[in-house]
Amino acid sequence: MEFVKMHGLGNDFIVVKAASFEDAAAYKAVSASWCARRFGIGADGLLVTGPDSQADIFMRVFNPDGSEAEMCGNGIRCISWHARQVGLVDQDTFMVRTRAGNRRVALLADEAVRVDMGVPILKPALIPVEAEGSNLDIAVNACGECFKVNAVSMGNPHAVIFTADVSQVPLEQWGAQLEKHPLFPAATNVEFVQVKSSAEIVVRVWERGTGLTLACGTGACAAVVAACLQGHTGREVLVHLPGGQLFIEWSPKDEHVYMTGPVREVYQGFISEPMSCEPQRSDQP
Secondary structure, eight states: OEEEEEEETTEEEEEEEOSSTTGGGGGGGGHHHHHOTTTSSOOSEEEEEEEOSSSSEEEEEEOTTSOEESOOHHHHHHHHHHHHHHTSOSSSEEEEEETTEEEEEEEOSTTEEEEEOOOOBOOGGGTTOSOSSOSSSEEEEETTEEEEEEEEESSSEEEEEEOSOGGGOOHHHHHHHHHTOTTOTTOOEEEEEEEEETTEEEEEEEETTTEEESOOHHHHHHHHHHHHHTTSSOSEEEEEETTEEEEEEEOTTTOOEEEEEEOEEEEEEEOOSOOTTOOOOTTOO
């Protein structure tokens, strides 16, 4: 089985192709073994792409724990760049179907990709988070602490928490507890955010279904939305993540969030492990 290894700011992925959005579901069964760092290829996620009937291409995202994510910001940049290189698309601007809806992407110079991430979801019931009224400053008790959580969905749920120094956050402990807190019925990604200025923030991420990662595109978007709503920043923000930087714009014209950042192809390979879960065709016995 051929694959490509890619990363966006150190958030690394195995990229494979499938015939359709529906056929891609077969890869859910192998995502845990393929993403294992010591026994598989190793990655933060498995991305599946191919031609699509509702957009130019599709993207499905399977996590190392075997779950499926609705959206992945670094992943969609990787998928988009890869699709152009292998001829799945023949233009630099096109649409990608995801479980969170269609997203428009534009390939720029120097392997950078700009993605229209859509309008952030701020209504608690739709994020989802079990909270009444505002999505901001929700009191969440975990690990013996009371966190003020700002809940935002970028097609997937995020819990954004502001702190004076992200380097002092025991993220592996707090992130794991907050991810599965009962207030988040679909679990949540967790971002701890340090505000450097009105145009710069520092973010550390615990990803739902993955754990510690060097970057999270949707998390960077959610962090900027929360920072802007809280009056900490403007709408154009440089986000510093452990793996590098993303530029996030929350447009006042259409309320869409735009993410721009780099991608890299690391290597191409072949995995000998058989796909024991190939999709069953209706014409098969």
